[in-house]
Amino acid sequence: MAQPIIEVRDLKKGYGNGPLVLEDLSLSFHPGEFTTILGLSGSGKSTFLRCLNRLVEPSGGKIMIPSSILEKGEILEDEKPELDIVTLPLGPLRLWRRRVGMIFQQFNLAKRLSVLDNVLSGGLGGVNLFPSSLRLFSTPTREQAFRNLDRLGLLDRAYQRADTLSGGQQQRVAIARALMQKPRVILADEPVASLDPKLSVTILDILRRIAREDDISVIISLHTLELAKNYSDRIVGLSGGRIVFDGKPDRLEKEAIDRIYQPERARSHAPAL
Amino acid sequence: MTASTNLKERARMHQPSKTAYPLSLPPKPKKKPLRKWALILVLLLVLAWAFSGSQFNFADLASGGPRMADMLSRSMPPDFSTLTDEKVYDFPPELKLHQLFLPVSLGTEQGEIKSRWWNNTFPQTILGATIQTIQMALTGTFLAVLFAFPLGFLAARNTSPHPLIYHTVKIIINFLRTIPDFAVGLILIAAIGLGPFAGTLALAFHTTTVLIKLFSESIENIDEGVVEAIEATGAHFVQIASFAVLPQVIPDFISFVLYRFETNIRAAAVLGLIGAGGIGLIMNSDFRMFQYPQAATSVLVLIVLVMFVDYTSARLRKMVL
Numbered sequence: 001m002a003q004p005i006i007e008v009r010d011l012k013k014g015y016g017n018g019p020l021v022l023e024d025l026s027l028s029f030h031p032g033e034f035t036t037i038l039g040l041s042g043s044g045k046s047t048f049l050r051c052l053n054r055l056v057e058p059s060g061g062k063i064m065i066p067s068s069i070l071e072k073g074e075i076l077e078d079e080k081p082e083l084d085i086v087t088l089p090l091g092p093l094r095l096w097r098r099r100v101g102m103i104f105q106q107f108n109l110a111k112r113l114s115v116l117d118n119v120l121s122g123g124l125g126g127v128n129l130f131p132s133s134l135r136l137f138s139t140p141t142r143e144q145a146f147r148n149l150d151r152l153g154l155l156d157r158a159y160q161r162a163d164t165l166s167g168g169q170q171q172r173v174a175i176a177r178a179l180m181q182k183p184r185v186i187l188a189d190e191p192v193a194s195l196d197p198k199l200s201v202t203i204l205d206i207l208r209r210i211a212r213e214d215d216i217s218v219i220i221s222l223h224t225l226e227l228a229k230n231y232s233d234r235i236v237g238l239s240g241g242r243i244v245f246d247g248k249p250d251r252l253e254k255e256a257i258d259r260i261y262q263p264e265r266a267r268s269h270a271p272a273l
Numbered sequence: 274m275t276a277s278t279n280l281k282e283r284a285r286m287h288q289p290s291k292t293a294y295p296l297s298l299p300p301k302p303k304k305k306p307l308r309k310w311a312l313i314l315v316l317l318l319v320l321a322w323a324f325s326g327s328q329f330n331f332a333d334l335a336s337g338g339p340r341m342a343d344m345l346s347r348s349m350p351p352d353f354s355t356l357t358d359e360k361v362y363d364f365p366p367e368l369k370l371h372q373l374f375l376p377v378s379l380g381t382e383q384g385e386i387k388s389r390w391w392n393n394t395f396p397q398t399i400l401g402a403t404i405q406t407i408q409m410a411l412t413g414t415f416l417a418v419l420f421a422f423p424l425g426f427l428a429a430r431n432t433s434p435h436p437l438i439y440h441t442v443k444i445i446i447n448f449l450r451t452i453p454d455f456a457v458g459l460i461l462i463a464a465i466g467l468g469p470f471a472g473t474l475a476l477a478f479h480t481t482t483v484l485i486k487l488f489s490e491s492i493e494n495i496d497e498g499v500v501e502a503i504e505a506t507g508a509h510f511v512q513i514a515s516f517a518v519l520p521q522v523i524p525d526f527i528s529f530v531l532y533r534f535e536t537n538i539r540a541a542a543v544l545g546l547i548g549a550g551g552i553g554l555i556m557n558s559d560f561r562m563f564q565y566p567q568a569a570t571s572v573l574v575l576i577v578l579v580m581f582v583d584y585t586s587a588r589l590r591k592m593v594l
Contacts, residue, residue, distance in 0.1 A: 053505055055501055055504065055505060094507040094508075094509070095507065096507070097504075097505055097506060097507035098506065098507035100505070101505075101506075102502065102505040102506075104498060104501070104502060106498050108496075108498035108499045108501065108502035109499065109502075110499050110503075110516055110517060110520045110521070111520070111521075112520040112521070112523070112524075113516070113520045117516070121503055121506065121508070121512075121516040121517075122506050123506075124503065124506050124507070124508035124509070124512045124516065125506050125507030125508055126507075129509055129511060129512065130511075132512055132515075133509075133511045133512050133514075133515045134515070135515060135516070174502075177502075177506075180506075181506055181507070187505075
């Protein structure tokens with residue numbers, strides 16, 4: 001397979017003196033791949049996703065990315081082929097965040113702003129600070145926002161307030177916002193947990209199509225087995241902060257499923273992966 | 274008919290069935306009657322202490338009653354001529370009315386007369402003083418918003434760039450807010466002299482401290498998810514404030530500012546009593562010179578003004594929310 005876009009080595013996360021939420025995770029992600037992180041609530045899925053763009057600070061380990069995918073700013077002086085996200089200062093970290101779109105269970109749109117403004121907010125990393133802080137954007141940027149809305153079938157809603165849309169539509173706006181970043185990676189934290197089954201399928205269809213068409217690595221956390229099996233190129237089973245399965249969905253058999261969904265029993269005989 | 278049978282049916286259902294099994298009730302929580310009575314006793318003692326300290330006295334209240342009635346009767350009917358009589362306004366004979374009220378170009382001498390009338394003569398009338406009070410409240414509130422808006426972000430736990438800044442701003446603001454606005458007014462009058470400017474600054478100062486507290490608390494209550502989402506796009510601090518924080522807090526902010534404006538109208542009137550311009554000044558001098566009918570007019574004007582401001586700001590709030 002091609003060069004990975006993210007390579008996680010021995011990632012650890014703990015809060016204070018409590019037990020580790022993530023214990024020595026090592027795995028890689030590739031462009032165009034649709035990976036599901038499957039696990040129960042509390043298995044560490046959200047924490048893991050947030051470590052990848054450092055909305056959560058890891059306690060140890062490395063997260064390597066090829067430095068070629070960052071838009072060059074003057075901040076990046078030394079030309080190392082790989083960069084470690086965990087130790088990156090805020091400036092270059094923002095460059096990485098620009099390449100990583102994120103969508104959430106609660107959509108996290110600014111409810112009182114228009115759909116268009118919400119989509120435009122996805123492009124904030126790449127535009128001038130002061131005009132954009134006053135919500136002023138150049139014509140090409142606005143054009144891009146309209147194109148992304150059109151791609152999600154919401155062009156006619158551009159000037160509506162975001163909270164007038166239904167849940168499924170709001171999640172589509174959130175995807176359009178992520179696309180504004182021209183992302184190489186999309187992190188989706190339980191993106192369908194607040195949606196009904198029919199809308200869930202729609203949203204996952206969109207995400208998988210985007211992964212294929214734009215060669216984006218989509219990393220999504222889910223807790224339902226059926227959706228994970230139907231949509232993923234690859235499933236990573238997480239239980240108690242450890243990887244208990246990593247492979248193609250058709251290899252996910254009863255024993256592996258038990259390890260994911262019955263953590264107490266699995267803990268004793270979980271193989272070290 | 275059906276309703277009554279329904280009721281009967283329901284009553285039957287609630288009767289204990291014949292095969293009732295013995296219930297093992299949970300133990301009643303123990304009450305501490307002694308503590309309750311001790312608390313009531315302490316409260317009564319504190320109240321008694323407070324009444325004696327405030328020299329509460331029914332005899333004085335009874336003897337004061339007729340005097341109060343006398344004062345009220347002497348202020349009736351209010352003397353509206355202070356409002357309606359053209360002589361009160363003392364229009365300068367050198368100028369025509371439109372020259373006085375419209376921004377037309379005038380000669381140096383006429384211009385001086387005009388500015389003297391606006392700055393010295395007009396504010397001595399009830400109408401002029403009322404307008405001055407509104408101007409003081411507007412300016413004071415505006416200045417306060419100007420300072421409180423950025424400082425509010427620094428004083429909010431979730432938007433402050435550093436915990437040290439957050440704690441420093443909070444402590445300073447909590448301290449400064451304890452100084453009442455008329456105390457600030459007294460200091461400022463001593464420093465820069467009598468007049469509306471000192472009063473306006475006093476309002477601005479106190480309102481700033483109050484608004485920072487209200488703004489920062491509103492910012493601390495926002496939905497953090499949106500902040501997280503915008504932060505994840507690689508946005509800068511200012512952009513996060515503009516896209517994730519502001520849209521959530523703007524309705525609160527507007528409502529706080531309108532409320533403070535209302536409060537400042539009343540506060541500006543009180544500041545007049547200590548010599549800081551506005552309608553309070555007129556009211557005070559009328560009372561002191563026993564001009565009760567005139568004083569009654571200024572009180573009525575103030576009531577109408579406050580009611581008007583309450584009403585308009587309620588309308589405004591509805592419009593923006």
